[in-house]
Amino acid sequence: MSLFDARFYDLVVHLPGNAEEISRFSFVAKRYGYSGIALVNSKENSLHTVHKPAGLSIYRSVEISIKPSRLRDEIKKQRASQNILIVRGGDEELDRQAVETEGLDILLQPAKFNNVLAATAANNSITLGFDIGSIIRLRGEPRARELRIMRTNLKHARKYDLQMILTTDAHSLYDLRSPREMAALAGLFGMTTKEAADAMSKSPMEIIRKKSHDYIREGIEII
């Protein structure tokens, strides 16, 4: 019926804590209406044994923060694994290295995005991440700056048909927001409700599919 009946995912969740904390977070996430989360750089070894509600899956992701010259090697090293690869955007040099390497999944909030980078990202099927958490946490001028960055990123993403995802970049369970709130916040920088809903359900599902065991390469499948 509505756009918000889909399954929603948040792929950038930072929880350094133990299984108990993850379990508490997962119950809150389920309440907010999420069907899956991905923990960034989690030290917990056995995510399968964590006590979690039915219908919520926990995935692993890796945020790579390294100097630009070594980024490419690091991505190549990690891309064969099942983890979702995330690079937080920074200066142009870093963004360029990130989008030029095939195998990266998400480039989060690049500050100086341009048409050349967007075209390259589209070629390598890299998803553009929007950090909604920055709108929630910041006030005043810094928030206006973040909104402006997101506005230009959205423009490029529309032009080059980039996949987008929305994330709250949560560090604790109080950072989480429900999908409808996320859509309302995304509306502040011009994203339509349809785009926002897709950015929380369709695109993350696509990334998760790509990282599953059965996936080999685009267009190839075992029958």
Add this chain to the structure above:
Amino acid sequence: MKTIPVLRDKKRYIVFEVISEQTVTRYDLAGEIFNSVFSLLGDAGASEINFGLLSYDGRYGILRCKREKTSDTRAALACVNTVRGQRISILVLGMSGTIKGATEKFIQQSIIKESEPE
């Protein structure tokens, strides 16, 4: 004197739940929501959405806003993150056109739902 019906603002009532470790007082919560609305939408925007905190019992609350501005109000509610140094988050349970509907449909429902598993 009352305004004539056609000139009245059409309203929506947003039911929300506050998620926090300790109970937040009504005064603090209202202050933080007003703060968030003013910083996000500005004075002109805030005058337009016709918002008001109607009731709040320490956990559930009802907020009034203009029908056309529900999305902006939701965004402003989502921006509330701390009250007096304590982390909180606001979960919107639903929206309704009448206060009665809002209370029956969302607050009573979630209280019933919570008491069921035991």
